[in-house]
Amino acid sequence: MDYKKPKGTKDIFNIESYKYEKTINILKRVSNNFNYEYIETPIFEYTNLFNRIGESSDIVSKEMYTFKDKSNRSLTLRPEGTASATRLAAENNLLNPKSNDHLKLFYIGDMFRYERPQSGRYRQFKQFGVELYSKPSLSSDIEVVLMINSILKEFNISNYKFIINSIGGEESRKKYVDFIKKELGKNVNLLSDDSKVRINSNPLRILDSKNKRDIELVNKLPSIYDFLSPEEKETFDKICKFLDEYNIKYEIDHLLVRGLDYYNDFVFEVVDESNSSRTNSILGGGRYSTLVKDISGFELSSVGFAIGIQRLINLVENNNPNFYNKEMKNLIYIAPLTEKSLLYSFTIRDLLIKEKFNVNFDLNFDMKMKYYFNKMDKLNPGWSILVGDKDSESNLVTVKNNLTKEIKEVKFNELKSTLTNLMRKNNG
């Protein structure tokens, strides 16, 4: 076979697509429950928007899919959703720094990063993201943590914890960056090659280096917390206190800086407790005032997070192996046994679809009975309706409950109420 999918991409089909669909439906439902508004942005934007993420971040410097269109415009496939959501909010005048309103948005879409593919890491991947624009406020930070908590509960996940930190506002961060630049600069020869570059371009990222020599040097540095202003410390302490009172499991890690450069103050990730490696964080987010200011010109703040759908599915399956078992209880199998019964069978299906039942309609007719029985065994639907000539002539429907093996003959115009009652009973 000569045709293969590009490296780092994934075909989603069969049970995998069911998992994606179920996961996305739950995420959409919870977002609606929290009253967040669904948005869609283009898959590509002008490159200068994404440069705002931070020119020294890995995403911008190494991982973007950037190309020129036929009019020589530089475009980039979106590597993440925050910059686009903020552009959407600014361009469509949804942001108002004077207002006390909160703009609550969510999105589900494909992101593109030229990364080294590995388990849970793709070059095209689906992300669910949430962005909450408001004046800076403690309650917004807490809101997103609680939303994440509710989401993970919906997936019956309990084996996770938040890793949190405050990286301060611009001023405190600058003081800290200047300090660590000076300190690490004393031992620049001991740093890893990547960190030797980062000491000038993005010193904060050295804090979460996985290199042994870097880690040794970083461990000798004072914590960023010591450089926060009293107000920043107070806000962070209040968030921690709230999480304690709410019984949310978290760990403070003053080395957590996140891979994107646009964050300030509160940042967090969620990790699977059964898998201690930070490379596989399920989700990440934080506050990003500078990005909002850069894109919109407003002194507004925003806090948000994003989850990789595949990473979420992996986590759900680790915690809950049966979560994605396909629910066939409410599926109805309809088989016209003869060509003559085809028209009547389609009419039965129309009625059931109108009533929002899920129907598997068998397009084969005039088959041996063995075929239909084998099909039912394989499919294992909750209900089956085999339509013979006799049924179509007398406007009857023979419904079999595959769970109890009970067979009921009902009139066509009573089918809806009969099935609704029977299903209610079945679903207990």
Ligand code: HAM
């Ligand atoms: P991020 O940490 O770059 O943050 O990505 C968020 C999540 O997307 C990760 O935790 C992971 O689940 C998933 N992810 C990232 N890269 C890949 C990949 N190559 N393959 C599969 N999954 C991946 C952001 O994107 C920020 N925009 C989050 C945010 C929203 N911050 C504020 N608002």
